[in-house]
Amino acid sequence: VMMNFARIGVGIQGLGQCELATQNAIRYARDRKQGKSESGSELIVDHPDVRRMLLHMKAITEGARVLAYETATYVDIARNHPDPAVREEAQDWVELGTPLTKSFCTDSGFDLASMALQVYGGHGYVQEHGIEQIVRDAKIFCIYEGTNGIQALDLVRRKLTLREGRLPSRFISAVRGELESSEDFGFIGSPLSTALEALEHATTEIQKLGLQGATDTAFGSADYLRAFSLTWLGYNWLRMAKAASKQPQSLMAQAKLATAKYFASRVLTSVPSLCANATIPAASLMALPAEAL
Structure with a gap:
C-alpha cells in the first residue's frame, strides 16, 4: 500500500515536470522570432520542427495525465467503494497502473524537459528561463521510490502473472470495448487496434x-x-x-483532436516494434563477459 501510494505520487511529480516543460515551451515558441517558416511567419511556433516538438509534448503530457489521475482514482475506489467486487477490480487497475504511472510519467518528465530545452535553443541553458533546472530536477524522479528499471521488472515478473494474469486481461478487454464503439475514429482506432494486438501477443509470450x-x-x-x-x-x-468531437467550435477541442491525430500517427505506431524488442532472446548478450563491455 505504501509503495503504490509513493510510486503514484512520484509519477505525478514527473507529470508536473512534463506540464512545466510543455507550458514554458509553448509560451516561448509563441513569442520567439527566428528566421521565417514556409508560411512566412517569424515566430518559431510556426516552424514545422518546433510545431512537431510542441505537439509531441502535449500528446505525452495530456495522455499521461489521464493515466496518472485514473490510477489515483482507482486507489480511492479500491479503498472506499461499498461493493467488494468493484473494490477488487479497482485494486487490479491500481496494481497494473502503478509501475506504468511511476515509470512512464517520470521518464517523460526528463524527456520533455530536454525537448523544451531544444525549443528554447541556447536560451534554454541560461538560468533566466529556468528550463535547465527542469532538466536537472526531473531525472531524480526516474530513480527514487524504485528505479524505472525496477518498475519494468515488477510489471513483467509480477503484475502479468498476478491473480492468474487477470490484470492485463482487464486492460485489454476495456480497450477492446472502447474500440467497438469507435467506428468514426479510425484515425486512432486503427493504430490502437494494431498496438493492442501486438501488446496482447507480447504479454502472452x-x-x-x-x-x-x-x-x-x-x-x-x-x-x-x-x-x-x-x-x-x-x-x-x-x-x-x-x-x-462533441464540441467542434471549441479551440480546446480542436487542439485535442489535432494532438490525438499526432499521437495516433507518430507515437502509437511505435508499439509493435517495442513489443517485438521485448520478446527477443537476450541470453547471448548477457553471456558476454563483463570485462568485454
Whole structure:
C-alpha cells in the first residue's frame, strides 16, 4: 500500500515536470522570432520542427495525465467503494497502473524537459528561463521510490502473472470495448487496434516464458513497459478524441483532436516494434563477459 501510494505520487511529480516543460515551451515558441517558416511567419511556433516538438509534448503530457489521475482514482475506489467486487477490480487497475504511472510519467518528465530545452535553443541553458533546472530536477524522479528499471521488472515478473494474469486481461478487454464503439475514429482506432494486438501477443509470450525466460523478459522489460504505457495513452486519446468531437467550435477541442491525430500517427505506431524488442532472446548478450563491455 505504501509503495503504490509513493510510486503514484512520484509519477505525478514527473507529470508536473512534463506540464512545466510543455507550458514554458509553448509560451516561448509563441513569442520567439527566428528566421521565417514556409508560411512566412517569424515566430518559431510556426516552424514545422518546433510545431512537431510542441505537439509531441502535449500528446505525452495530456495522455499521461489521464493515466496518472485514473490510477489515483482507482486507489480511492479500491479503498472506499461499498461493493467488494468493484473494490477488487479497482485494486487490479491500481496494481497494473502503478509501475506504468511511476515509470512512464517520470521518464517523460526528463524527456520533455530536454525537448523544451531544444525549443528554447541556447536560451534554454541560461538560468533566466529556468528550463535547465527542469532538466536537472526531473531525472531524480526516474530513480527514487524504485528505479524505472525496477518498475519494468515488477510489471513483467509480477503484475502479468498476478491473480492468474487477470490484470492485463482487464486492460485489454476495456480497450477492446472502447474500440467497438469507435467506428468514426479510425484515425486512432486503427493504430490502437494494431498496438493492442501486438501488446496482447507480447504479454502472452512473456507470461509463457515465466521464470524460465527470466533473463529474456528482464532484458526486454523496459521496452515492454513503454509499449504498455503508450497503448494505455492510445486508449486515453481515443476517449479524449470522442469527447472533443462533441464540441467542434471549441479551440480546446480542436487542439485535442489535432494532438490525438499526432499521437495516433507518430507515437502509437511505435508499439509493435517495442513489443517485438521485448520478446527477443537476450541470453547471448548477457553471456558476454563483463570485462568485454
